[in-house]
Amino acid sequence: MQAKKLKIVLLYIAAAAASGIAASAKVEQWRYPTLLAGLTPLRLPLEASAGSELRSRFQVTWNEPHYVALVFPATTGNPDIDRTINLAAHSPLSREDAPVFDIQWRVVEGSTVIGQGSGNQMPTAVFGGGFSRGLVFGQFPARNGRLYQVEASWGPNFERFLSASPILEVGVFSASPSVGLAWGRELDGPVAYSFALVGVVLLVFGLVLSTRKH
Numbered sequence: 623m624q625a626k627k628l629k630i631v632l633l634y635i636a637a638a639a640a641s642g643i644a645a646s647a648k649v650e651q652w653r654y655p656t657l658l659a660g661l662t663p664l665r666l667p668l669e670a671s672a673g674s675e676l677r678s679r680f681q682v683t684w685n686e687p688h689y690v691a692l693v694f695p696a697t698t699g700n701p702d703i704d705r706t707i708n709l710a711a712h713s714p715l716s717r718e719d720a721p722v723f724d725i726q727w728r729v730v731e732g733s734t735v736i737g738q739g740s741g742n743q744m745p746t747a748v749f750g751g752g753f754s755r756g757l758v759f760g761q762f763p764a765r766n767g768r769l770y771q772v773e774a775s776w777g778p779n780f781e782r783f784l785s786a787s788p789i790l791e792v793g794v795f796s797a798s799p800s801v802g803l804a805w806g807r808e809l810d811g812p813v814a815y816s817f818a819l820v821g822v823v824l825l826v827f828g829l830v831l832s833t834r835k836h
Contacts (some may be wrong), residue, residue, distance in 0.1 A: 660684055664772065664792040665693075668784060675775035680792060682764040687795040689747065690727050690739060690772065691756040698786035710757055711748045720744045724779035727790070729762045729772050736770065737762025741780070747795075761795045 660683030666676065682688060694707050706721045723741025730736060739760025747758035764770065774790055 660794075662791060662793040663688075664790075666772070666774075666790040668774075668776075668788045668790055674777070675773070676790075677771055677773040679769060679771045681767065681769050683766055684764070684794050685766050686764065687761045688764045688792055689758045689761045689795040690729070690737075691747075691749075691758040691791045691793070692723060692725070692741065692783075693750070693754050693756040693789040693791045694783075694786050696750065696753055696755055700786060703783060703786050707755055707757070710745055711755055722779065723757070723759070723783065724777040725759075725774060726776070727759070727772060727774040729770050729792075731768060731770050736764075741776075756791065758795075 663682050664678060664680040666678050668676070694703075698704055698707070710721050710723070725741040726738070727740070728735055728738035737760060741757075741759050743759060745757040745759060746761070749756045749758070772790070772792060
């Protein structure tokens with residue numbers, strides 16, 4: 623009798639655990655839109671009408687270093703600008719050979735400067751594909767839930783790039799969150815449904831065993 627009760631209890635516990643795992647995987651799946659958006663918490667178009675400086679607040683969702691980049695269309699329609707961007711993207715061997723983007727940025731939290739950078743330096747990273755090209759000009763540490771403000775200003779030598787509709791982008795620098803989300807999107811659905819099925823089966827076994835006579 624005691625052995626039977628123990629089996630029933632264990633089946634119910636296992637069913638509850640499987641259901642909990644299924645629910646957790648499903649909740650994680652529901653969070654994907656927010657998590658994916660959090661990979662690039664700020665995309666700010668740079669326009670001539672905005673003057674020569676701008677500032678914007680944003681909140682991060684990842685405890686990861688974040689980059690600040692200039693993102694251009696893959697083809698701007700201006701051969702001279704395209705050549706300049708291509709030269710910057712192909713990592714010149716020396717500072718003297720690199721093009722200059724007359725823009726500066728800094729990120730502050732309250733009154734504290736968290737990070738700063740300049741287009742006068744060589745890009746620290748390059749990203750993009752068929753639709754856009756991004757030039758990273760530095761990074762800063764960030765914490766989940768914190769509110770930051772990016773401040774950018776540019777000089778007259780940058781104004782010619784404004785016709786190409788560049789975007790000042792803040793994003794997660796590390797690739798690991800993106801890889802994790804990619805794996806999660808593939809696995810969380812099957813995991814949720816599989817453990818839900820296991821939970822139902824265990825629950826049924828427990829009910830059958832509890833109603834079975836000696």
